[in-house]
Amino acid sequence: xxxxxxxxxxxxxxxxxxxxxxxxxxxxxxxxxxxxxxxxxxxxxxxxxxxxxxxxxxxxxxxxxxxxxxxxxxxxxxxxxxxxxxxxxxxxxxxxxxxxxxxxxxxxxxxxxxxxxxxxxxxxxxxxxxxxxxxxxxxxxxxxxxxxxxxxxxxxxxxxxxxxxxxxxxxxxxxxxxxxxxxxxxxxxxxxxxxxxxxxxxxxxxxxxxxxxxxxxxxxxxxxxxxxxxxxxxxxxxxxxxxxxxxxxxxxxxxxxxxxxxxxxxxxxxxxxxxxxxxxxxxxxxxxxxxxxxxxxxxxxxxxxxxxxxxxxxxxxxxxxxxxxxxxxxxxxxxxxxxxxxxxxxxxxxxxxxxxxxxxxxxxxxxxxxxxxxxxxxxxxxxxxxxxxxxxxxxxxxxxxxxxxxxxxxxxxxxxxxxxxxxxxxxxxxxxxxxxxxxxxxxxxxxxxxxxxxxxxxxxxxxxxxxxxxxxxxxxxxxxxxxxxxxxxxxxxxx
Numbered sequence: 001x002x003x004x005x006x007x008x009x010x011x012x013x014x015x016x017x018x019x020x021x022x023x024x025x026x027x028x029x030x031x032x033x034x035x036x037x038x039x040x041x042x043x044x045x046x047x048x049x050x051x052x053x054x055x056x057x058x059x060x061x062x063x064x065x066x067x068x069x070x071x072x073x074x075x076x077x078x079x080x081x082x083x084x085x086x087x088x089x090x091x092x093x094x095x096x097x098x099x100x101x102x103x104x105x106x107x108x109x110x111x112x113x114x115x116x117x118x119x120x121x122x123x124x125x126x127x128x129x130x131x132x133x134x135x136x137x138x139x140x141x142x143x144x145x146x147x148x149x150x151x152x153x154x155x156x157x158x159x160x161x162x163x164x165x166x167x168x169x170x171x172x173x174x175x176x177x178x179x180x181x182x183x184x185x186x187x188x189x190x191x192x193x194x195x196x197x198x199x200x201x202x203x204x205x206x207x208x209x210x211x212x213x214x215x216x217x218x219x220x221x222x223x224x225x226x227x228x229x230x231x232x233x234x235x236x237x238x239x240x241x242x243x244x245x246x247x248x249x250x251x252x253x254x255x256x257x258x259x260x261x262x263x264x265x266x267x268x269x270x271x272x273x274x275x276x277x278x279x280x281x282x283x284x285x286x287x288x289x290x291x292x293x294x295x296x297x298x299x300x301x302x303x304x305x306x307x308x309x310x311x312x313x314x315x316x317x318x319x320x321x322x323x324x325x326x327x328x329x330x331x332x333x334x335x336x337x338x339x340x341x342x343x344x345x346x347x348x349x350x351x352x353x354x355x356x357x358x359x360x361x362x363x364x365x366x367x368x369x370x371x372x373x374x375x376x377x378x379x380x381x382x383x384x385x386x387x388x389x390x391x392x393x394x395x396x397x398x399x400x401x402x403x404x405x406x407x408x409x410x411x412x413x414x415x416x417x418x419x420x421x422x423x424x425x426x427x428x429x430x431x432x433x434x435x436x437x438x439x440x441x442x443x444x445x446x447x448x449x450x451x452x453x454x455x456x457x458x459x460x461x462x463x464x465x466x467x468x469x470x471x472x473x474x475x476x477x478x479x480x481x482x483x484x485x486x487x488x489x490x491x492x493x494x495x
Contacts, residue, residue: 018047018377019085021099025051026063026074031258032291033091034067035172039366040089040373041070050077052098082106087141087376092118097130103139110137111376113144113369114154115169121283122153135159141376144369147287147311166368167314169291171360172258175298192269192339194220195301197232197292199255202280204240205233209274209306214240215328216272216335221249224339232256232264232292265299269345270338273305274326288312289321297321297356302349304334314359320351406435 020040025033026049040047053059056076064071075081082088088103088110090096096112097119103110112134114120121127134140135157142162145151146169154163198208205211210231217229222245229250236252256264265271273293277285288311293303303315306326315321322338324330338345 017084017086018044018373019082019088020047020049021051021077021088021090021095022049023052023095023098025049025053026067027053027055027059028062028066028257029255031172031261031295032170034063034258035362036091036170036366036369037074038067038070039170039362039370041073043370044373044377047073048081049074050081051075052077082108087111089373089376091115092120093127093130093134094119096134100133100137104137107139109139109141109376111141111144111373113146114150115146116150116285116287120150121281122149122278122285124281124283127283128157131157135161142372144372148313149285149309149311164368164372166365168294168359168365169287170365170369171291171294171298171362173362174258174262175295175360176357176362191226191228193228193230193267194270194272194335195230195232195264195268195296196272197261197296198235198273198275198290200234200239205235207276207279207284207286209272209276209326210235211240212274212326212328212331213272214242214246216331217246217250218243219328219332220335221245223336227339230264230268232261261295262299265296265301268296268299268301269349270302270304270335271296272331272335273303274324274328274331275306276326277308285309289315294356294360297349297352298360300349300353302338302345303352304331304338315352315355318348320348320355322348406438409435 018040020037022033022037024030025037028034037049041049051074053076060071060074060076063074082102085106085108088099088108090099090110090112092113092115095118096110099110119127119130135154140161142164143154143159144164144166145154146166148165148167151163151165196210196213198205198210200210201207213231220227227249230253231250232253233255237247237250242250253264271293273290275286275290288307288309289297289303289305293305297303302322304322304324307323308326312321312323315323317323322334324334338348
């Protein structure tokens, strides 16, 4: 039977793997996830991705057809997924908050990217509550921020861990492979292809500016009869009213995989993105440019975007992009300028593509991320006695975290007694069960920490004794060596 010290040593030595936790991967419709996680799977042989995607079996089967070399290291998340885990990486606020309790129960450090969306909002109470729990976690190693507004917001919230600023997001490497030749007869005034690409998360896709796009179509089609419009995403002709002429001029396509989306963008001239912040939910906002706009730009499509939060620091309006208010009349005027001035459209699309290629180069975007992950991983790969002390400290801090959480629940219950007495009994029952589970965990951890403290004390004493014995042995051997040296000298002289 192993002693507690041997068990703890084994526990620490077994921790070796990097784990990525996600709620959507390996769905091929999320191109940036495919690009980012596949890059990590290639770079870190010990990395495993665990997903809570409810359709995991189905999306994994499709993923395995495209990436068989990685499929065995992409698995559904369960209670054993974090066994032997050294540290965890996650994208988005909701993911980090969802897995936080599991990470705390196992004392596993983590790193995250705080992208716009995914539960993160500016000055939004629910988002702030989640973010505060994460920032207070003793296990948080650092945060990657992709927008300046996020960087400033973390400073405002008193973030104490390192914040790594990497502008923008990850784009699939397929967009940087050899591109098809751009067709020569591309700019024939009103024969241009104009697209809108987004996912609908709310009625009419108002946050993405879909109603404004339809208004733009209605206005442009009156003057330029041969324009071709395409909407890509989960939209249809009934989401917003279309007259007969507009309905005939718009093609609706369901969401596309990365490869198909690239082929589509290679046929387009202009992408319109009149997205608006704070509509999907309080505090919600998109990064700039949106992921779809970046992918379009990499294919040589001119971008017409809104930037209500002034997030742009890399593109120049009127030179390599067109930035407009999300108002249909303003955007119609901008589109007309490009339709009537083919040279201007050509310059904007080529210069925009050049800027996008530099900013979103996978070697820059993913190279920086890999470097951050490597440092986090290597930080955890220290000698086991040091790691044992770290493990002990984290366990102690986790106890404090749970204790504070119980106090917060008790405060909430006192408020509920006054505001919702009718629901109090049910809420108390739920929270009592939760508190009971935490208290049981605290008791177990308390005993474990006591045993750990005793073990460390015993081993410290033992190490001191060993060092004393070594010093004695060293002194003894030195004495003997001197004696042998004298005898050798005498033998040499006598001979």
